[in-house]
Amino acid sequence: MRGFQRRASVDEALSTLASRSIALDAERVPVTEASGRVLAEDVCAAVSVPHFRRAAMDGWAVVGESTFGASTYAPASLVLIGEARPGRPFAGALRHGEAVRITTGAPVPEGADAVLMAERAEEITRGDRTIVSVVEPVSPGKHVGAVGEDVPAGSIVARRGRKLRPQDVGLLASVGAALVPVVARPRVRVVITGDELLAPGQMPEGSCIVDSNSVVLAALVARDGGALSPTVRAADRYELVREAIAAGDEDVVLVSGGSSVGPEDHAPLALAEIGELTVHGVAMRPSSPAGFGFIAGKTRERTVFLLPGNPVSCLCAYEFFAGPTIRALGGLPRAWPHRRARGRLAAKIVSELGRVDYVRVAYDGARVTPIMTSGASILSSTTRADGVVLVSAGSEGHAEDEEVEVFLYD
Numbered sequence: 001m002r003g004f005q006r007r008a009s010v011d012e013a014l015s016t017l018a019s020r021s022i023a024l025d026a027e028r029v030p031v032t033e034a035s036g037r038v039l040a041e042d043v044c045a046a047v048s049v050p051h052f053r054r055a056a057m058d059g060w061a062v063v064g065e066s067t068f069g070a071s072t073y074a075p076a077s078l079v080l081i082g083e084a085r086p087g088r089p090f091a092g093a094l095r096h097g098e099a100v101r102i103t104t105g106a107p108v109p110e111g112a113d114a115v116l117m118a119e120r121a122e123e124i125t126r127g128d129r130t131i132v133s134v135v136e137p138v139s140p141g142k143h144v145g146a147v148g149e150d151v152p153a154g155s156i157v158a159r160r161g162r163k164l165r166p167q168d169v170g171l172l173a174s175v176g177a178a179l180v181p182v183v184a185r186p187r188v189r190v191v192i193t194g195d196e197l198l199a200p201g202q203m204p205e206g207s208c209i210v211d212s213n214s215v216v217l218a219a220l221v222a223r224d225g226g227a228l229s230p231t232v233r234a235a236d237r238y239e240l241v242r243e244a245i246a247a248g249d250e251d252v253v254l255v256s257g258g259s260s261v262g263p264e265d266h267a268p269l270a271l272a273e274i275g276e277l278t279v280h281g282v283a284m285r286p287s288s289p290a291g292f293g294f295i296a297g298k299t300r301e302r303t304v305f306l307l308p309g310n311p312v313s314c315l316c317a318y319e320f321f322a323g324p325t326i327r328a329l330g331g332l333p334r335a336w337p338h339r340r341a342r343g344r345l346a347a348k349i350v351s352e353l354g355r356v357d358y359v360r361v362a363y364d365g366a367r368v369t370p371i372m373t374s375g376a377s378i379l380s381s382t383t384r385a386d387g388v389v390l391v392s393a394g395s396e397g398h399a400e401d402e403e404v405e406v407f408l409y410d
């Protein structure tokens, strides 16, 4: 057994990771599959939306001026000369004194400058002609959607770095985008070590417990935009752990458990053998045995994270180190994606200078109450918590009633 000789500071570890994880290359995906992806380049509109003047109401396309002075007592009479429907425009041009029946979304005929709402007139048959009897004037421009009122041609529809929302992909489709340039999703392999572990879905039995870390990690990787390979389970044997880390070509490997310095903690040595163990041991609580390093991949360097087996430590080490890296590889900001809130502490938090603490807290919108469980094996402390307070390395903690920032769990 080897003890931890020196623990890296959280900042040191983060800056090493930041300098070695640059965004992956772009790929083009069909617009129908681009929601949630991160745009790799600005996308400009090749066309205006709409690209024709369109009716915003059901009624009649008219020359507004020909309705001036119309009232219930003195209706204006316009001659109906045709019809325009979405996708089926009126072929000719319209003149003063004429009307074209039109429905919402249809192209406004040439010559018309307004749409009179169906409520403001009625059609009357007079001989072989249909007259539109107008009881209220409509001003020019009314209910006519201008070319490019939604998106003008040449404008930027969505900017590089944006995580595309459902409505973004809708807009991209509207301007005729077929393939969208997005940052490749970081591929992630989860390696679960521990002979005592049963796969999720099984009943705990004898001295075996159920592996909860792979379930938590899978959800976190999905949150951060990673593409997860099937989880690999490695028994606590050096060669098997080494093989599980080295296999595949994912951009990121998350190794859960076996990260410390006990006789069954093979991951750090295995990583040092097949690549570089850059950091092992961090001045933080929990997750002090966390570490990471790099191994060569087929086309680029792969980052391997050593996440302590204790469930809270595993979650915490992921949030501090793996999450920012996966997000950065995928073109997202490194910053924690949690919503933040502020409140006053109901009890003091004690930390040590030089150490970063991840303190689970309850939060009611105003008061921040630390959850008095220090054990990193108590996963339920994180389900009872509403979020966490991070105590920086430069602080010895926070006094009761002091205002602190809470990173809220979703």
Ligand SMILES: Nc1nc2c(c(=O)[nH]1)N[C@H]1C(S)=C(S)[C@@H](COP(=O)(O)OP(=O)(O)OC[C@H]3O[C@@H](n4cnc5c(N)ncnc54)[C@H](O)[C@@H]3O)O[C@H]1N2
Pocket: 003, 004, 192, 193, 194, 196, 197, 209, 210, 211, 212, 213, 214, 256, 257, 258, 259, 260, 261, 262, 265, 286, 287, 288, 289, 307, 308, 309, 310, 311, 313, 376, 377
């Ligand atoms: N000499 C030292 N020993 C230890 C130190 C230290 O600084 N010096 N740190 C301790 C701390 S803190 C932690 S955390 C653990 C982390 O060790 P490992 O990463 O090797 O974790 P394991 O021993 O494999 O497991 C710890 C604990 O968590 C349970 N576990 C493991 N995997 C899972 C899983 N996938 N799902 C649910 N629970 C899991 C496991 O059964 C153990 O109970 O090292 C200390 N030692």
Ligand code: MOO
Pocket: 285, 286, 287, 288, 289, 308, 310, 313, 375, 376, 377
């Ligand atoms: O960091 Mo260990 O993380 O206390 O349980």
